[in-house]
Ligand SMILES: [Zn+2]
């Protein structure tokens with residue numbers, strides 16, 4: 001008795017992880033709950049308040065977009081959830097802060113902080 005082998009090739013289904021998480025959720029988990037770059041501004045405003053750390057100008061819901069978040073060590077990837085690397089600066093003070101340092105760093109940062 002001869003059996004033909006291979007007449008019914010086994011189908012291999014790729015294992016799809018059952019997940020209804022969005023990519024953003026997954027990234028957030030990978031980061032260990034640390035605020036994603038797009039969130040750090042809100043976090044910093046929440047922690048430090050709507051006030052410029054340099055000139056003391058206060059902001060409210062209407063003009064809060066003029067308040068930007070400065071990274072004290074210049075590293076935009078360094079976003080500790082306790083806000084220790086963030087400083088809330090108004091647009092003028094922020095520009096002043098960076099005009100003393102490397103202008104290129106400010107230009108790159110302002111691109112990210114526009115939101
Ligand atoms: Zn200021």
Ligand SMILES: [Zn+2]
Nearest residue numbers: 069070071109
């Ligand atoms: Zn800055």
